[in-house]
Amino acid sequence: MTGWEAVIGIETHVELQTRSKMFCGCRVDVGDEPNTAVCPVCLGLPGALPVPNRAAIEGIVKIATALGCVVNERSLFYRKNYFYPDLPKNYQISQYTYPVGEHGRLVLHVDGEELAVGITRVHMEEDTGKSLHVGSGGRIQEAEHTLLDFNRSGVPLVEIVTEPDLRTPEQARAYGAELQRIVRTLGVSDARLEEGSMRFDANVSVRRSGTSELGVRTEIKNMNSLRSLQRAIAFEIGRQVEVLEAGGSVVQETRHWNEAEGRTVAMRSKEESEDYRYFQEPDLLPLEIDEAWRQRIAASLPRLPAARRAELVALGADDRTATLLVDTPVLADRFEAAVSRGAPARTVGSWLTGEIVAYARSVGADVEEVVPAVEDLVELAGMVEAAELSATAAKQVLAGVLAGEGTPRGVAEARDLLQISDEGALEEAVAAVLADHPDVVEQIRAGETKPIGFLVGRVMRATGGKADPRKVQEIIRREAGA
Amino acid sequence: MPVDIDIAKVAKLARIALDDEALARYGAELGQILEHAERVQALPTDGVEPTSHPLPLVNAFRPDEVRPSLDRDEVLAQAPDAVDGYFRVPRILDEA
Numbered sequence: 079m080t081g082w083e084a085v086i087g088i089e090t091h092v093e094l095q096t097r098s099k100m101f102c103g104c105r106v107d108v109g110d111e112p113n114t115a116v117c118p119v120c121l122g123l124p125g126a127l128p129v130p131n132r133a134a135i136e137g138i139v140k141i142a143t144a145l146g147c148v149v150n151e152r153s154l155f156y157r158k159n160y161f162y163p164d165l166p167k168n169y170q171i172s173q174y175t176y177p178v179g180e181h182g183r184l185v186l187h188v189d190g191e192e193l194a195v196g197i198t199r200v201h202m203e204e205d206t207g208k209s210l211h212v213g214s215g216g217r218i219q220e221a222e223h224t225l226l227d228f229n230r231s232g233v234p235l236v237e238i239v240t241e242p243d244l245r246t247p248e249q250a251r252a253y254g255a256e257l258q259r260i261v262r263t264l265g266v267s268d269a270r271l272e273e274g275s276m277r278f279d280a281n282v283s284v285r286r287s288g289t290s291e292l293g294v295r296t297e298i299k300n301m302n303s304l305r306s307l308q309r310a311i312a313f314e315i316g317r318q319v320e321v322l323e324a325g326g327s328v329v330q331e332t333r334h335w336n337e338a339e340g341r342t343v344a345m346r347s348k349e350e351s352e353d354y355r356y357f358q359e360p361d362l363l364p365l366e367i368d369e370a371w372r373q374r375i376a377a378s379l380p381r382l383p384a385a386r387r388a389e390l391v392a393l394g395a396d397d398r399t400a401t402l403l404v405d406t407p408v409l410a411d412r413f414e415a416a417v418s419r420g421a422p423a424r425t426v427g428s429w430l431t432g433e434i435v436a437y438a439r440s441v442g443a444d445v446e447e448v449v450p451a452v453e454d455l456v457e458l459a460g461m462v463e464a465a466e467l468s469a470t471a472a473k474q475v476l477a478g479v480l481a482g483e484g485t486p487r488g489v490a491e492a493r494d495l496l497q498i499s500d501e502g503a504l505e506e507a508v509a510a511v512l513a514d515h516p517d518v519v520e521q522i523r524a525g526e527t528k529p530i531g532f533l534v535g536r537v538m539r540a541t542g543g544k545a546d547p548r549k550v551q552e553i554i555r556r557e558a559g560a
Numbered sequence: 561m562p563v564d565i566d567i568a569k570v571a572k573l574a575r576i577a578l579d580d581e582a583l584a585r586y587g588a589e590l591g592q593i594l595e596h597a598e599r600v601q602a603l604p605t606d607g608v609e610p611t612s613h614p615l616p617l618v619n620a621f622r623p624d625e626v627r628p629s630l631d632r633d634e635v636l637a638q639a640p641d642a643v644d645g646y647f648r649v650p651r652i653l654d655e656a
Contacts, residue, residue: 096624103627112645113636115629133624154612161575163649210646225646353573358612366618 083287084315085295086244086280090257092267093205093275094137094234100204101128101171101232112227120232122166127361130155134202134234135178137266139367139375141236142179142200144260144382149372153178155202155359163226164207172237174356177201178365184240184260185384187397188252195253196241207231236266242281242292247315251308254278258304259383259404271302278307283328284318293318294328298342300335310335314342386410394423402431408446409434415452421459429455429476437480450479458486465546471495497546501553504537504545508553511536522558530554565590 096106102119118126142149154176157169182197207228238257244250258276261269269276283295298314301307313335318328333342381389383404390400390410394417403410409430416426430449438445450458458475461467467475467490478489490496498504511533512519518529530551537550567587571578578586636642641649 098624098626103622103625104629105626113632113647114645116632116635117627117629121630121635129620129622131624132621135621152618159573163647163652209652211651222651224649224652225643226649227646355573363615363620364612364618 081287082284082315082319084245084247084311085242085283085285085292086246086250086311087242088240088244088250088253089279089281090238090254091205091277091279092141092236092238092261092269094134094236095267095275096131096133096137096234098131099232100131100134100202100234102126104229104232106233108229112225112229114229116228116231120166121228122168128171128359130362130365131234135365135367136375137234137264138178138200138202138236139372140264140266140379141238141261142182143372143376144264144379145179145182145184145197145200145238147179147182147197147200149179149367150176151367151369152176153202153365153367155362155365156356157359158203158354158356160354162206163224164209164228164231166207166228166231170203170206171359171362172203172356173201178367184253184256186249186252186256188246188249190397193243193249193252195243198239198241200236200238203235203237205230205233205235242283247308247312250280250311251304254304254307256383263380263383263386263407265380271304274302277302280307280311280314282311282314282318284315284322293322294330296328296330296342297332298335299332299345300337302337306335306337309340310342313340317342390414393417395427399427399431402435403427406435406445408449412449412452412455416455416459419452419456421456422463425459425462425472426455429458429473433473433476434480437477448480450476454479454486461486461490465549466490466496468497468546471497494542494544496544498541498544501549504549504553505557507537507540507545508533508550508557511540512554512557519558522554530558533558565594 093106098104099106099115099120102117104115104117104120106115108115119128139149154173155171156174158172158174159169161168177199179200180198182200184195184197186193186195207226208230210225210227212223212225240253244253258269258271261267261276267275271277278301280298280301281295282298283293285291285293296314296318298310301310314333321328329344332345334345335342386404387397387400390403390413391397393414395403395413403413413423413426413430417423434449435445438448441448458467458472458479461475462469462472471490474493474495475486475489478484478493479486483489483492498507515533515536518533521529522533533554534547534550537554538545538547565587567583567590568578570590571583571586632645636645636647639647641647
């Protein structure tokens with residue numbers, strides 16, 4: 079897209095995993111049986127009154143704090159009015175002016191560059207019910223009926239809105255990934271895109287490079303993976319540029335990402351422009367999050383991914399390894415423990431993010447279930463350091479440890495992988511090879527170095543590949559008088 | 561000062577069907593209310609804290625505890641139409 083620049087902002091919805099809903103005591107984790115966790119409040123029955131869940135308020139303050147927001151001392155609930163069958167009250171309790179958090183930022187590292195993404199606001203609201211469109215063709219246009227399940231209605235929902243600070247689909251994806259890590263680290267949500275507990279909408283516009291005026295934007299929805307977030311934005315940028323280059327104009331509208339077809343499609347536009355007629359929720363009191371509460375929550379926050387990553391890098395992990403380790407906290411823990419007990423960072427980092435992750439995937443297990451104990455990692459790394467195992471043999475031993483064959487030393491012995499580094503044994507093997515090849519020894523004495531490699535190969539063969547090749551070479555040079 | 565209101569739009573947003581006579585009547589009544597609001601708005605309020613709620617209370621919370629939900633059969637019995645544990649409503653066209 080030479081000559082064009084994209085301007086991207088992202089709205090993210092995160093369902094909080096509290097035990098009960100935002101404004102009533104219905105349980106949140108309910109499984110698949112529809113309408114089994116509903117009550118007058120979340121069904122919007124007349125006269126029902128909402129009462130906020132304290133744990134949800136704590137959850138959103140954690141998110142706002144982790145994103146560096148100003149947490150407003152006083153915050154208000156509003157009614158957002160619109161008509162849709164999955165919204166039984168005909169309004170969603172949300173926030174408008176005075177959200178819980180404002181003016182935050184999230185720092186990303188994309189392609190070696192640092193990018194600070196402004197966080198406009200973080201506000202509290204409630205989720206809607208789920209609609210299921212049924213009919214002959216499976217397409218909504220052909221659906222004869224809509225089925226409604228209100229189990230999700232009233233689940234605590236946090237909306238996180240960025241400034242239009244992102245410029246590329248890759249940056250947008252990096253933002254989504256980092257936000258997901260933060261939310262998971264905070265333990266407030268499992269943030270699973272494919273299951274909808276974390277959902278992205280992207281606002282996308284394009285403009286000529288070097289200009290500062292914003293173009294007309296579209297909002298794209300329905301991206302249920304980080305990959306589709308990136309793909310959908312890339313498609314939309316291309317589409318808008320194509321429209322503009324053909325002399326057309328971009329229509330401000332909401333577009334739906336079709337994963338199978340790999341394109342965005344305009345949703346039928348509403349006759350009325352959106353008019354939510356926000357007004358303050360008269361059934362709820364203001365929220366007051368005072369200094370003491372804010373400080374208590376800030377002090378309770380776990381180490382966030384950025385801080386953790388910096389610590390791992392300080393221990394010797396490279397950037398890429400540190401990012402992979404942080405994604406799976408158990409790997410980061412193992413790395414830290416093994417390195418602090420003397421194992422080399424490079425080796426352990428590569429085992430953890432390479433062989434161990436690959437093994438878990440190959441057997442369809444969680445990494446947590448298969449990752450070796452710290453003692454095993456330290457022992458294995460120690461054996462490589464002591465030249466008891468070659469790097470290749472160490473990977474074979476690791477495979478044995480992962481398969482439950484025993485400790486590293488036990489596996490190395492059982493699989494006969496230990497290197498011979500005992501000087502005496504090696505000298506014997508070398509002497510036998512030299513005696514078999516007096517002509518080659520002559521060449522070496524005459525100053526040729528090439529035949530040394532040949533002799534090393536012979537010794538390796540004679541020892542079944544278990545000799546330490548560096549030592550063998552050393553001994554040959556000494557004995558042959560090179 | 562009379563206030564101009566698009567009463568038909570207001571009615572449409574609220575999904576209320578009004579005939580011409582009702583539109584005229586409610587338009588006039590709402591206009592009076594807005595005129596009153598305008599008079600209040602004209603008062604000098606510098607230094608007066610905005611009042612979002614008349615009660616001197618904040619933070620009425622509940623602990624995060626699960627309470628019993630309603631019986632599904634009883635709930636769905638109130639609905640005009642239901643099937644397989646779901647509420648059933650006419651198809652929706654304007655969203656994918």
